Amino acid sequence: MKKVVIMGAGPAGLSAGYELTKEGIATLLVEKEKQVGGISKTIRCEMSTRTDTVSEKVTNYFDLGGHRFFTKFAEVNDLWQEVLGDRFRKTPRLSRIYYNDRFFNYPLTAMNALMGVGLADTVKILLSYFAAKIHPSKTENTFEEWVSNRFGKKLFLIFFKTYTEKVWGIPCSEIQAEWAAQRIKGLSLYSAVMNALLKPKKSKITTLIDRFDYPEFGPGMMYNEMSSRILDQQGSVRLKERVVKVHHAGNRVTAVETEDADGETTLHEGTDFLSSIPITELVQILSPEAPEKVIHAAKSLKYRSLVTVDIMVDQEELFPDNWIYIHSPEVKLGRIQNFKNWSPSMVGSSARSTLGLEYFCNENNGFWTMPDDKIFAQASEEVSKIKICERDRIEDFLVVRVPKAYPVYDMDYPQHIRLIREYLDLFENLQPIGRYGLFKYNNMDHSILTGLYAAKNIQAGKKIHDIWNINTDEEYHEEKQEK
Numbered sequence: 179m180k181k182v183v184i185m186g187a188g189p190a191g192l193s194a195g196y197e198l199t200k201e202g203i204a205t206l207l208v209e210k211e212k213q214v215g216g217i218s219k220t221i222r223c224e225m226s227t228r229t230d231t232v233s234e235k236v237t238n239y240f241d242l243g244g245h246r247f248f249t250k251f252a253e254v255n256d257l258w259q260e261v262l263g264d265r266f267r268k269t270p271r272l273s274r275i276y277y278n279d280r281f282f283n284y285p286l287t288a289m290n291a292l293m294g295v296g297l298a299d300t301v302k303i304l305l306s307y308f309a310a311k312i313h314p315s316k317t318e319n320t321f322e323e324w325v326s327n328r329f330g331k332k333l334f335l336i337f338f339k340t341y342t343e344k345v346w347g348i349p350c351s352e353i354q355a356e357w358a359a360q361r362i363k364g365l366s367l368y369s370a371v372m373n374a375l376l377k378p379k380k381s382k383i384t385t386l387i388d389r390f391d392y393p394e395f396g397p398g399m400m401y402n403e404m405s406s407r408i409l410d411q412q413g414s415v416r417l418k419e420r421v422v423k424v425h426h427a428g429n430r431v432t433a434v435e436t437e438d439a440d441g442e443t444t445l446h447e448g449t450d451f452l453s454s455i456p457i458t459e460l461v462q463i464l465s466p467e468a469p470e471k472v473i474h475a476a477k478s479l480k481y482r483s484l485v486t487v488d489i490m491v492d493q494e495e496l497f498p499d500n501w502i503y504i505h506s507p508e509v510k511l512g513r514i515q516n517f518k519n520w521s522p523s524m525v526g527s528s529a530r531s532t533l534g535l536e537y538f539c540n541e542n543n544g545f546w547t548m549p550d551d552k553i554f555a556q557a558s559e560e561v562s563k564i565k566i567c568e569r570d571r572i573e574d575f576l577v578v579r580v581p582k583a584y585p586v587y588d589m590d591y592p593q594h595i596r597l598i599r600e601y602l603d604l605f606e607n608l609q610p611i612g613r614y615g616l617f618k619y620n621n622m623d624h625s626i627l628t629g630l631y632a633a634k635n636i637q638a639g640k641k642i643h644d645i646w647n648i649n650t651d652e653e654y655h656e657e658k659q660e661k
């Protein structure tokens with residue numbers, strides 16, 4: 179009889195649990211938080227209005243970022259439709275870059291970028307673009323080299339460097355090129371200029387996401403529903419239990435030990451184990467301990483964290499975008515979500531708007547450790563400085579810290595992850611899954627696919643799918659080539 183223990187109830191763990199319990203396999207999920215969904219959860223928050231009369235409360239819903247549901251994988255789409263079906267809304271997409279008091283299209287379009295920066299910079303962009311075509315950098319290992327070779331140095335400096343360094347907190351010359359390939363659209367300055375002069379050619383590339391699916395009350399709706407169905411299918415989901423030890427003997431994991439808020443520990447034995455907790459943590463809580471060099475590799479991997487300052491503003495309309503990237507170097511603010519434009523139901527009062535102001539930072543130092551009121555003071559000052567909304571119109575706020583939101587693809591991470599992977603592969607009944615479980619910059623769909631495939635491996639009793647190979651394609655995630 180199989181009994182599967184899944185560490186972490188984010189999209190990856192829940193999808194695996196849903197699939198396994200559907201097949202009647204005994205499954206237990208352990209989750210340290212009081213709510214499921216991981217980085218893709220939705221936070222429900224009562225906020226106070228600032229009316230002169232009786233103080234009124236408004237119920238708002240906040241996404242930790244903005245989670246678009248789009249995928250190229252039929253099995254993930256089928257799963258989403260099976261779970262939420264007609265509770266999805268089709269949301270039109272508008273996202274722009276804010277730089278130098280101006281808005282630019284995102285993904286960048288060449289003519290819009292050239293028209294927006296002014297004549298002097300346009301000339302410099304074109305010259306540096308042609309210089310990069312004639313003398314490209316011989317190596318393309320770093321983000322800086324990859325982008326500069328394709329778009330020229332000047333465009334890199336204006337549209338890629340500042341924001342990328344805000345997100346990662348390290349210079350672009352220390353970030354792996356791999357990240358760029360998946361995330362940056364193949365913008366062609368040459369064809370844009372030619373199209374403007376000659377007859378535009380029909381593009382063979384189609385975008386997948388002018389519109390995207392979004393649950394009425396945010397992504398958490400999907401994962402709460404998956405959790406309920408796991409319970410209906412006789413599985414268990416134990417919240418507020420942090421995995422503190424993973425016991426093993428020979429080449430098998432035997433049990434997972436958890437601790438609750440009162441320090442009470444519980445041992446969960448099983449036949450098969452999935453881990454979507456940070457891989458860095460998993461390696462360090464193995465008992466007996468992992469070899470010294472593997473622990474060293476785990477300690478060398480870095481994650482970047484996120485602080486979101488969710489605010490309610492007493493203005494009906496602020497701007498039409500779902501989100502805006504803030505490239506302006508004069509503020510630390512990295513991105514702004516406008517939740518009303520994701521789904522009007524996210525905002526409890528139609529006369530108001532809610533924004534998520536995103537700050538990228540390192541866990542446990544600097545911005546992360548500032549008291550909430552100081553974080554809000556900085557955020558409200560910055561958002562008014564760049565004229566997105568006036569400070570005085572903000573009625574209430576909530577600060578949410580999201581640890582380990584992004585695995586950092588620095589220049590050394592491949593060798594560390596290789597060593598860890600070789601060691602974890604020795605355990606025949608343990609599969610790491612998910613975004614920080616595999617240390618991969620995964621969207622929800624890739625995270626979910628790792629969970630689904632891990633579940634299929636358990637059902638088959640052998641590794642028919644290589645989980646580590648999901649999300650290694652070099653294709654821009656949001657487009658597909660027409661056949």
Ligand SMILES: Cc1cc2nc3c(=O)[nH]c(=O)nc-3n(C[C@H](O)[C@H](O)[C@H](O)COP(=O)(O)OP(=O)(O)OC[C@H]3O[C@@H](n4cnc5c(N)ncnc54)[C@H](O)[C@@H]3O)c2cc1C
Nearest residue numbers: 186188189190210216217243245246421455612613621622
């Ligand atoms: C700002 C932002 C925006 C994003 N936007 C999109 C988007 O538009 N579209 C998209 O598809 N994807 C998006 N993503 C990616 C998406 O959030 C992730 O791919 C997805 O949440 C990963 O799922 P997961 O289950 O692997 O991990 P997680 O969501 O991180 O879940 C892991 C779970 O493990 C739990 N856990 C950790 N340690 C322990 C422990 N020791 N014991 C027990 N439990 C533990 C955590 O509490 C968490 O619940 C975005 C991510 C970010 C940060």
